[in-house]
Ligand SMILES: Nc1ncnc2c1ncn2[C@@H]1O[C@H](COP(=O)(O)OP(=O)(O)OP(=O)(O)O)[C@@H](O)[C@H]1O
């Protein structure tokens with residue numbers, strides 16, 4: 001038995017069937033493009049473009065992964081093709097990693113669309129690209145696992161959409177990207193700290209403009225913990241709810 | 245010798261959904277290389293049993309073994325040897341026939357060359373070559389069924405689970421599928437077949453278990469099951485007049501015979517022993533009821549099934565109504 005063959009093929013099938021399909025490419029890529037343009041065209045001063053880059057990158061990932069995974073998994077559950085995967089002789093962990101890897105990769109690709117635009121509009125020297133990549137990967141992982149968490153909590157495709165927005169829109173305003181954490185009312189700040197995107201966005205800020213407010217190792221630790229928790233909790237729920 | 249080996253054993257297998265008992269402590273085994281039939285009405289627990297045997301449902305109580313090895317808690321090793329054809333086609337709508345088969349092969353760890361070769365073999369065997377590059381969503385119901393069965397066979401499983409493979413498809417397709425099952429059986433594949441077509445089970449299966457309301461009410465070879473109706477004979481008459489006019493008289497003249505149905509000019513009579521036809525014909529002729537037709541009906545598995553499940557259903561219901569005291573749950 002070669003479980004990696006199953007892993008690789010699940011990943012490739014999802015890529016082909018969902019992420020690389022024209023409508024999804026447009027949703028996944030045009031969305032970041034629109035965001036990018038919306039912000040960048042409004043800010044003629046080059047320095048501001050740079051300030052906006054982390055936020056737009058983080059949102060591109062969030063919007064490319066969370067609902068995408070939640071919707072595709074819910075869809076496969078409804079059409080019962082997901083049962084095939086559960087019957088395959090691979091562990092549940094490997095299966096769910098295969099199902100999430102596609103979305104994670106898609107999220108990473110999405111993240112760099114705004115970078116291309118920014119590179120045209122401004123000078124991007126002095127950015128810690130390694131740190132950018134590491135945070136992009138971690139944001140993509142946590143956002144995808146959030147999608148998995150949503151998928152195990154709903155049964156209908158429209159619920160997956162709605163529930164994704166329930167998480168995404170508050171995150172948008174509370175993660176410190178557009179409103180600095182320090183400017184948020186103090187009673188809301190704990191909510192910000194409970195959101196994985198807050199930490200990812202902060203690393204991106206540090207990497208791009210050295211203006212993050214949380215220590216980088218702490219950010220990474222928080223993201224790893226979020227990933228671990230969301231994945232473990234989702235697996236627990238898959239085992240409890242989807243294996244009847 | 246090998247043919248007698250138990251490949252799968254289920255002991256006191258039980259499944260509850262939020263307090264509702266779908267499968268209630270069933271015991272059975274499947275021998276290597278046989279076709280084992282699971283026959284039962286809608287909602288009897290057939291699919292639930294397959295789900296437990298294949299790792300798609302958690303087992304509430306009891307155990308399952310594969311060649312003597314318990315896999316109740318971890319089915320991965322067993323799953324590698326199993327091919328599963330669900331009651332509904334559940335392949336990927338957007339993939340074509342070949343892609344679907346290849347993907348399923350990959351799930352079982354087959355490498356690219358191996359699965360492509362096997363997929364082409366199966367497409368040919370199932371007469372689906374022309375549909376090989378059509379998306380699954382463009383398949384007809386019968387074609388979908390065939391491809392779903394092919395997908396279950398891609399990794400040449402030792403044990404094939406077929407959940408109502410011929411339900412909802414036309415006679416010709418159903419016949420093809422049955423001959424396919426026979427061919428697989430000849431090649432040595434063990435087959436677990438659920439169906440509510442009694443005739444299908446009778447024709448295909450070596451051993452059959454009747455399941456009703458989550459319990460196995462009978463189990464045995466077809467010959468063993470048929471013995472239940474041995475000595476029971478039924479004869480159907482078509483008469484030239486209304487039987488009801490002579491019904492009372494008939495009962496008095498032939499107290500050993502049992503009238504199953506007597507409507508207008510047709511009557512079915514059951515006898516615990518063999519019939520002597522002449523006195524019966526004479527009886528009718530003397531009363532101006534000419535005998536147009538007399539046909540002896542041999543009991544089929546259907547009679548056994550109806551007898552067994554009918555009786556057992558009543559028995560179960562009686563038991564439930566007498567089981568009134570608190571805490572008296574459990575078996576019979
Ligand atoms: N997920 C579930 N939750 C609750 N009850 C269930 C579930 N799955 C099955 N059941 C119940 O368990 C019983 C057995 O169902 P099962 O699907 O095993 O029957 P079956 O013998 O396969 O019937 P059919 O011939 O209609 O396919 C039914 O009463 C069904 O309603």
Ligand SMILES: [Mg+2]
Pocket residue numbers: 290291292331407
């Ligand atoms: Mg069923």
